[in-house]
Amino acid sequence: MREFWLFGVKQAYACIFGGFLLFVMLATKLYYPIEAIHRYDFIFISAIVFQVLLLLFRLETLRESVVILIFHLVATIMELFKTSDAIGSWTYPEEYIFGIANVPLFTGFMYSAVGSYIARVWRIFDFRYSYYPRHSWTVILVTLIYINFFTHHFIWDFRWILVAVTIALFFRTQIYYRVDVEYRNMPLLIGWGLVALFIWIAENLATYANVWVYPNQDKQWEMVSFSKFGSWYLLMILSFVLVASINQIKTIKRRS
Template sequence: MKIKSALYEFWLFGVKQAYACLFGGFLLAVMIVTRYWYPIEGLHRYDFIFLAAIAFQALLLITRLETLRESVVIVVFHIVATIMEIFKTSDSIGSWSYPEAYVFGIGNVPLFTGFMYSAVGSYIARVWRIFEFEYSNYPGKWATVTLVALIYLNFFTHHYIVDLRWVLLAFTGVLFYNTTVYFKISHTYRQMPLLVGWFLVALFIWLAENIATYTNVWIYPDQAATWSMVSLSKLSSWYLLMLLSFVLVSLINKLHIRRAPASISVVEAKQQ
């Protein structure tokens, strides 16, 4: 009976994760399909992805598969990500590029790119609601906000001064080393160190990035001649960016904090 229950819970966990990834999964599917089959003349592939993302978002809202709060997360991420994209893809920086033509864009950035980052924020907001997240030993708001502000700033400044990502990762470890996330799959809450959970999400994003670059959605300079896997070093960037996403979602969603049980008073101890 225990094995059957464990298998059911594992299956349900996968179903809920797939539901949380609905928007990101749709975007990735569109990228893959249009890479190998795109028959629409007069509409650039990048523009089609942009319009498809908007249409899918509207569908999620109309069918109530997404809440208004989650749509706010997507808008915020789109703005934050587009600003960073404009900087990163500028001619003077050139961290990566978008090799295909488009109409809907700003500078070197097609507008669909913001939705790729929004997919991360959408996933976090949805998984937060679906698994009814609770936390213990979660740091104070100002500490987390300061951390992610420095992370976002470092994405820009490391091109001109020393890269502080490893310092920021160390600060993240110190700040969250004792933080646990509790999530409900069926009826019982399970738990995991929050730092481990973030790593698993960052790893998944890195795998999705490999698929996206393989389908020519964007490319890094070392992929211009021929495709190669994205360096594992990018995991650190995705980890920090995912942390930024998580804290932004925490400012919109309510944090449910588990309090430690009160210690037994001296009088009660004597009575026992």
């Protein structure tokens, strides 16, 4: 029970940036009295200030801040495409000053929260792996995943082929994590699935807070389709490999 409690505390610490961002979104949905600053701009400024505080109080490392910057750039490019007038996968209905085209700048931080979580939880639990595939193979996989986020609007969507390739590559991979003293382990594919599920839940809260809306939510809020879980699962893999590119993959011998 002590280890289970410690696991929860460490996970909460790893989610500190994403949790703060979601809190600001929900709180400003319920009550936002500042007329001089657009709500989206307030979320953007709050995210920057919180990032600075994390660095000042050494709750975040410089390496983790680099991960956040990379994710912000990668995500903004995808957001510009997805929210363009020609595609319109989702929209940001409120006004803002800090933004590019149809994309308010705080949106990059939403994806950065995922990268921040992975980088932080990797360090906190001292991740190790068995049967981890070659790094070059994983880079090719996530490159195709990222490309498919764009091309499926114009050609056949091959995400399910990518899911099948992911399963083939990582079917034997176990992730080992140390909560206290002893290492525990689980299949990496299941770990990704659990994180993707929590992201899907957070997405429902964010759309409820009117941070962004899908076309079917334009008139009235409704739950995000569970089909989005698949998209978040693929994004999890992309996020994980990006973090793995700047972290050392430590291996561990499989216990008999």
